[in-house]
Amino acid sequence: MSKLIFGLALCLVVASLPMRAQAGCGTCDKTIVENAVASNFGTLVAAVKAAGLVETLSGAGPYTVFAPTDAAFAKLPNGTLESLLKPENKEKLVAILKYHVVSGTVLAKDVVQLSSATTAEGSDVKIKVSDGVVNVNAATVVKTDVKCKNGVIHVIDAVLLPN
């Protein structure tokens, strides 16, 4: 009986010990896809769904995603997005989306050290810092280091198109 009481007391003591403090940020406990949904990247999310990449980008990763805003998709020539979302163009859409993904967690401090990065599509994106602005190909990085459970998102203002 005394052993039981001791065991219970020990459990209570252990349970009451302060857990190691864990800093939170509101995005780091969600996947890239969950954060994209929560952050109103509606067009990107629709494209990721159409391309069948939800499972991949919800996986362990880690991935670095250059995420175009809805306004970035709106800058595409008329009809381009609608065409890409058609099932017969899925392969092309997958290639474009993979061109926005780099393997590993590449934070902004690492991005600015690079002149290029190899994407999941297989070809490189060019990276340039000029006048205090970071460009990925012709897109401007407008927000960086949105940390996710399985990588990081950098927000860009134009859609990247592989050659």
Next chain:
Amino acid sequence: MQRTAAATGLLFAAIMLGCAARASTDTAGKPSLVVREAQPEKVIRHEVEWRGPLRSERRVSMLEGPKLFSGPVSAEKNTSEPVRFSWYKIEGTDEFPATTVCVTMAGGSEVEFVVDAAAYLLSMTQTLDVGTPADIPAWLSQYVAYRILTPLDREGKLPAAPVTADPNIHLKSPALLCLPVEQWHHHDSFPVKSSESCWIAYSVAPREGEVESLSTLDQFGLNSLQLTAVKWLCVPGEFRLVGRD
């Protein structure tokens, strides 16, 4: 009242113990920093964990900012590895027991400060212009700026303000003491690299600087800051906690 009494007691103890003689200081190469008010394009609000010399436990603080930005004084702007910090306000009053810190200034003079509350976290920052940004000095750490409760020297006088590298900046009284801290942010960790280095932030005679825009990069990513009035000037020193040799 209690805190005043505690601070007085600590100050008295410090006087009795003395800011004991110590080996020569190593402030050489550590620059003075101009602290300017900053308007960020993106306001960051984020929790981080940190541990400073005043308390052994890790603690979580909510940061908001950057509210301020510090960089080299004009005479030292062209160094290859400039020291730059974005200053994030530590939300709420993050108070510590009043602690006496002995600071050896450049030139060897010693001053004792009683500090009691963490006000800002100084996050190492690079500025972006063209190409790869300048490296962060290898000896640099993150710092926390603590409020100086008793900015008096052992004779009970305001310590003489050091001469700055910028003749246009006239120092008034010490306001904050910046001590190195370990800091964690998700998977990033920032160890203390130079455990005795510190900066003393002096208030300055009011001075409007030219508005300056900067692109910055720190642990929270890219940002753009508009820098306005000069608020403080930080002079380098070395510190130790009194009674904790």
